[in-house]
Amino acid sequence: MGDLSEFPLKYRWYLKTYRWRRIDPVPWTPLKKPLKECRLAMISSAAIVTADQDPFDNFIRIGDTGIREIPWDVDMATLRETHRSKAFDHTGIRRDPNLAFPVDPLREMAEDGFVGSLNHRYFSIMGSVTDPDQLIQNTIPQVVPKLVKDQVDIALLLPV
C-alpha cells in the first residue's frame, strides 16, 4: 500500500495525471513548547458528521468545501461517515469512526498527559475536492482563523 496499486485503473490514471498543487515555499513553524503543554487541534477529511448535522453534499461536482465543527467530547455512537468517494472501502470507518476521526485515542492521550489538552472543537471536511482554489478560498478561511482564535499550538490532519 501507499502507491496507486490499491485503486482501479480509472482512479490510478486520474491520480497520476492530476495537477497537484505544489506548496512552495513550504512554511514551517517549529514546536515552541513540549507536547505535554500543547493544545491540539484535529482535522479529518473523512466527511464525518454528527447526528444533527447535514451530510456532506455528494452532488457538487468539484466536491463539498464546507466544514463541520464537532465537539471534542462527542459521543462516538452519534457520528456518521458521509464521504462520497467510491475509491476506498468504507466498512472500517463505519464500524469505528476512530479510524479516521480518533476522538477516543486523543482523549486518552490527553488524559495520559502525552499532549497538554484537546481543543474544544474538531473540524471535519470532505477530501477529494478536485479544485484546490476552491479549498483555499472556501475551506481554509472557515478553519484556520478559528484555530488561531482557539490558540491551538499543534494540529493533526488525517486523510481517509
Added chain:
Amino acid sequence: MSLVAAALEQQGISTVVVQLLRLVTEKVRPPRALFVPFRHGYPLDSPNDPEKQRAVITAALNLLTDRTLKPPAIVEYK
C-alpha cells in the same frame, strides 16, 4: 489536507499530516508528513484497535518534536 496544514503553519501552528500516498505527498509537499502503509479508508491502521490507532497518532505527533527535520519532511511509519 496539505494545503490546510500549510495555511496553519503560516499562522504559527505546527502541523503534521498523515499521508496515504507517497506520490501525492512528494508532489504537494506538506510541511511535516507521516507516510503510512495502509490502504485508503484505514489511515490509523485498524478499526476497533485503539492501541494501533494510538501508535500511528503518537508517531505523527512525535515528528513535531524532531529537531532534525527540515521542510518538507516526509517520514515513513514503521
